[in-house]
Amino acid sequence: MKTCLLLCRIFLTVLLLTGTLSLRASATGLLDTTPRIAVVSAFEPEWTLLKSEIVDPVEHKINGRSFITGKLAGKDVVLFLSGISMVNAAMNSQLAIDRFSLKAVLFSGIAGGVDPGLHIGDVVIADQWGQYLEAVFARDTAQGFAIPPWMAKGDFAGYGMMMPRPVEVTRKDAAPESRFWFPSDPGLLEVARRAAAKVDLAHCVEANSCLSNKPRIVVGGAGVSGQAFVDNAKFREYVAATFQAKVLDMESAAVAHVAYSNGVPFLAVRSLSDLAGGDGGANEMMTFMDLASKNSATVVKGILKEMR
Incomplete structure (x- = not known):
């Protein structure tokens, strides 16, 4: 009798544990099984227009963050804010990948122009993104700034003591790799080129306040991201010369990193504010944030329309 009672208790315990594990698994599973394109913006002004055009919106809340599913430009999407900064962007992008069935990630937002040939209002769709503040802060010696002797030298010149370096990346069923650049998806870049030929960009903030240069769309080149808001002419020159970058922001490379690690196609559309x-x-x-946000959103919608 005692043996029977003991076995029954063990059986019930196993059932309870199994049920608990099952509940935990379902709680962290997909919130929506429809294959969707993630449309991501960094902060509120950038996604206001996109959010207003979602058809049949359904809001999902995860960790206080809103993820809105529906249709945009005829495509099934999930729209969310990454939050400003590399950490927020990486964290919320991984959250979206884990909880939704994503076919691609499109980042829509504003940025600082680095290429001296570009102007406010222009839209840049870079073909690769790097993290310029992944770096060693080098020792100041009599011979100049020096990294530890046991550390391999990076591929890029430093800015004073700041020496950019690659990061280690892991992917499913692949050995860890070291890389600085994270690629935009070639197929999405081709779609962006088709969309660029059909999209008209805004160039006036108000009826009597217009940009001196009509905005244009540039597909290709490099973009860099870091945890700093850059408003420094000398550092801008360094970024342009060192990375041949066209644009600089605080999120895109982090999202590109996450997308690459998960094998999800990625593309960022950045309009210069x-x-x-x-x-x-x-x-x-x-002054130009709303104009730049509008142009970025317009291009993202154009890309969605061109996607097959």
């Missing part, structure tokens, strides 16, 4: 310190006067982000 300022020139990262290259402006003639004070930083103009707050």
Whole structure:
């Protein structure tokens, strides 16, 4: 009798544990099984227009963050804010990949222009993204700044003591690799080229306040991201010369890193709201943020329409 009772208790315990594990698994499973394109923005002004055009929206809340499913430009999407900064962008992008069935990730947002040939309002769709603040802060010696002797030298010149370096990346069924650049998806870049030929960009903030240069879309080149808001002309020149970068922001490379690690196609659309310190006067982000956000959203919708 005692043996029977003991066995029954063990059996019930196993059932309870199995049920608990099952509940935990379902709680962290997919919230929506429809294959979707993630449309991501960094902060509220960038996604206001996109959010207003979602058809049949359904809101999902995860860790206080809103993920809105529905249709945009005829495609099934999930729209969410990454939050400003590399950490927020990486964290929320991985959260979306874990909880939704994603076919691709499109990042829509504003950025600082680095290429001196670009102007406020222009849209850049870079073909690769790097993290310029992944770096060693080198020792100041009599011979100049020096990294530890046991550390391999990076591929890029430093800015004073800051020496950029690659990061280690892991992917499913692959050995860890060291890389600086994270690629945009070639297929999405081709779609972006088709969309660029059909999209008209805004160039006026108000009826009597227009940009001196009509905005254009540039597909290709490099972009870099880091945990700093850059408004410094000398550092802007360094970024342009060292990385041949066209644009600089605080999130895209982090999302590109996450997408690469998970094998999800990625593309970032960044519209210039300022020139990262290259402006003639004070930083103009707050003046042109809405215009740049509108242009970025317009291009993202154009890309969605072109996707088959």
